[in-house]
Amino acid sequence: MEILFKNARILRRPSSGIVEEGELLVSGTRIRFVGKKAPSGDYDKIIDCRGGLLMPGFKDAHAHSAMVFARSASDDLPLDRWLHERIFPLEERLSPGDVLALSKVAVLEYLSGGITAAADMYYFPEEIAEAGLRTGFRFLVVGTPREDGEGMEEFMALLRKWNSVPDSLVRFVPGFHAEYTATEGMLQALSKAAHELRMPVWAHNSETAREVEECRRRHDGMSPTEYMDSLGLFDYGGGGYHCVHFSRGDMEIFRKRGCHVVSCPGSNAKLASGIAPLTDFLEEGISLALGTDGAGSNNALDMFYEMRLAAVLQKLRLGRADAFDGLLALQAATEGGALAMGLSDSLYLEEGQKADLALIDLDRPEMRPLNDIARNLVYSGSRDAVRLTMVDGRILYEDGEFHLPESAEDIYRKAEEVTSRLLSESKDA
Amino acid sequence: MEILFKNARILRRPSSGIVEEGELLVSGTRIRFVGKKAPSGDYDKIIDCRGGLLMPGFKDAHAHSAMVFARSASDDLPLDRWLHERIFPLEERLSPGDVLALSKVAVLEYLSGGITAAADMYYFPEEIAEAGLRTGFRFLVVGTPREDGEGMEEFMALLRKWNSVPDSLVRFVPGFHAEYTATEGMLQALSKAAHELRMPVWAHNSETAREVEECRRRHDGMSPTEYMDSLGLFDYGGGGYHCVHFSRGDMEIFRKRGCHVVSCPGSNAKLASGIAPLTDFLEEGISLALGTDGAGSNNALDMFYEMRLAAVLQKLRLGRADAFDGLLALQAATEGGALAMGLSDSLYLEEGQKADLALIDLDRPEMRPLNDIARNLVYSGSRDAVRLTMVDGRILYEDGEFHLPESAEDIYRKAEEVTSRLLSESKDA
DSSP: OEEEEEEEEEOSSGGGOOOEEEEEEEETTEEEEEESSOOOOOOSEEEEOTTOEEEEOEEEEEEOGGGGGGTTSSOSOOHHHIIIIIIHHHHHTOOTTHHHHHHHHHHHHHHHTTEEEEEEOOSSHHHHHHHHHHHTOEEEEEEOOOTTSOOHHHHHHHHHHHHTSTTOSEEEEEEEEEGGGOOHHHHHHHHHHHHHHTOOEEEEESOSHHHHHHHHHHTTTOOHHHHHHHTTTTTTOEEEEEOOSOOHHHHHHHHHHTOEEEEOHHHHHHTTOOOOOHHHHHHTTOEEEEOOOOTTTSOOOOHHHHHHHHHHHHHHHHTOTTSSOHHHHHHIIIIIHHHHTTOTTSSSSOTTSBOOEEEEOSOSGGGOSOSOHHHHHHHTOOGGGEEEEEETTEEEEETTEEOSSSOHHHHHHHHHHHHHHHHHHHHHO | OEEEEEEEEEOSSGGGOOOEEEEEEEETTEEEEEESSOOOOOOSEEEEOTTOEEEEOEEEEEEOGGGGGGTTSSOSOOHHHIIIIIIHHHHHTOOTTHHHHHHHHHHHHHHHTTEEEEEEOOSSHHHHHHHHHHHTOEEEEEEOOOTTSOOHHHHHHHHHHHHTSTTOSEEEEEEEEEGGGOOHHHHHHHHHHHHHHTOOEEEEESOSHHHHHHHHHHTTTOOHHHHHHHTTTTTTOEEEEEOOSOOHHHHHHHHHHTOEEEEOHHHHHHTTOOOOOHHHHHHTTOOEEEOOOOTTTSOOOOHHHHHHHHHHHHHHHHTOTTSSOHHHHHHIIIIIHHHHTTOTTSSSSOTTSBOOEEEEOSOSGGGOSOSOHHHHHHHTOOGGGEEEEEETTEEEEETTEEOSSSOHHHHHHHHHHHHHHHHHHHHHO
């Protein structure tokens, strides 16, 4: 299958901000040519981009896709009531099949927003993987061992099984929810497993000030980062989700271990957790990615919003309009995410890379005039301008329509059924 | 002309959050029926909403539409360099016809984002009015007198002329840029004119901390609000744009005078001006509206973003996830804006009101599941979901296409020409 994109503007490397005019040829799952004029051939499909922008797809580096059930079912509550009265009781009711049905709604949202891959940590991890395989979407599933630390062999077997499929859309990495929900025994067993697997470890980290304080009380004054590092959890890298309340010492550990920060500005703002010090991370040489978190807390799964919010919150935090360059947000939302998720084949629009890309319609008013297209993406870009999304060489979204085995209507209907059941059971409880 | 919307969900009053199912009938420029089943008749057009949401259009209560020329031409600079090196030199080059050409791009952006009216203060105010009349969009033009305060009779004649047209899409109110760019002589003359016209007065007010400090130094310790009030400028109401650095005393004046606050969270964040104390305004009983400001500073003209940012920034500012209810942002973006702009006929979807409305597609993933549709608009809504926008009974945007006398392509092309000229002259200078 060969697909030619012609009359395109092309942003090969988002961090460069450089846009060129030309053509891009996809052959199978990979990019075969990027440049002025593609080699002629008998293409299966030719797409006239009409001057639109081809760019690497966004990477949502922290998500709980299935949490769409909680979207707008739990707004405007204090964090502890949100978690304990709304989210936990609903999650307890999740049954087999629910996560698959719900995650597909999130996949629709990813695709229609130009997102080509998401890192997802949630219950029923193999259902997340299934949602990826059935829709053609790329998932990095962050698997978590049992809370008591037992069954570590089965956990490792699960990871090995999913990672043994060559060139798969789905890969697994190990992780755990957070220091405050983990036992030390489990973390020690997980660290041992990560060493054996030689794999990075991911966890929520320092999302709230209280979380850091309580960790210090529990663990001889250590921050969550210091504590995790003391257990050897970062010996093969990995990283943290949120990292709002990070000290310079925490950053030094992340830098030394090659760990990534995945910032979730939308979720951190809505839950009033604070503003992460993104400029400090970059100053310390830490690789930065962005994530949407789940729809229960954010509530949109929209990387345009995350980029823009990331940039303007740093300006507000430091009281300087030049405190953060919009291009850094674009880099985090694309290249930074790919690096955090180990997707070194989905970094750029270059020959040999995976065909994971988005086509942005520049004939939308919010993209005009064309003064600086890359910064336009950050500061006025919108899912409204996403014309096409391709994952692994397949067009999954085009001109408002999804090209999936199942219709969007069916996906919505099944997710509404699951949501109604969860919410009504919750009211009964 | 009669247009029936059937199979609709209807949000009559955004502040209520209550959504009902039914039909809405538009006759001429006004709503003739809202309810379960419209009276049968020989309609000119029937629109199947397919379960989508009809809501009052958004009101952008502070805009500089023509500033689209500066979109992404001036990002990530400190405020003073942004203003003095980029914006002012470009604005000096504006020629007759430019504001008309540029404002039309903004109108496209308003319409595709569900916005049905904007309050605009800018150079060449009659060209803003023309942009409204030629596209069918509703503008409140905030006219400003000459800087030296001369020609006040002509200024009043201009206002009277535009306001003498019955049922017009365009109305004028008096205003001035800001205390720091005004002479006392001009303000005294303007106050006299406003008394004679019995009209509200609008101005930028307390956008930055420095503006307030410098005003206090210039005017016997008075804040901009105290100073303006001392000149009688608010005797017939009006209000302030931004109001980021407002004291309780300022609020007391606004409350007493029936003045409105138009908050511009997107612009205030990107320019690092601060977070306005919205919860305090509401506590003091001040009516709150939202505005996008111009594309030079924001850069999107998108009320979904403004609503969401307004809500989450209050949560961040106060450190409490329950500090601000999303519904208050929706109210400000619709009813609050209509009140600020004197559009008492465009407040609600009720019989007799103007047919200024948006149809939101709820079959978009970011709107699913349908747990709380009103809060969905605020926390995950997007211009992507706007299916149709109607102003004054006319469908100006539907299914991604604009229904205007001029094509979007022509509007883009002319605006690109003007922008190229402004930017290249600026480089030569």
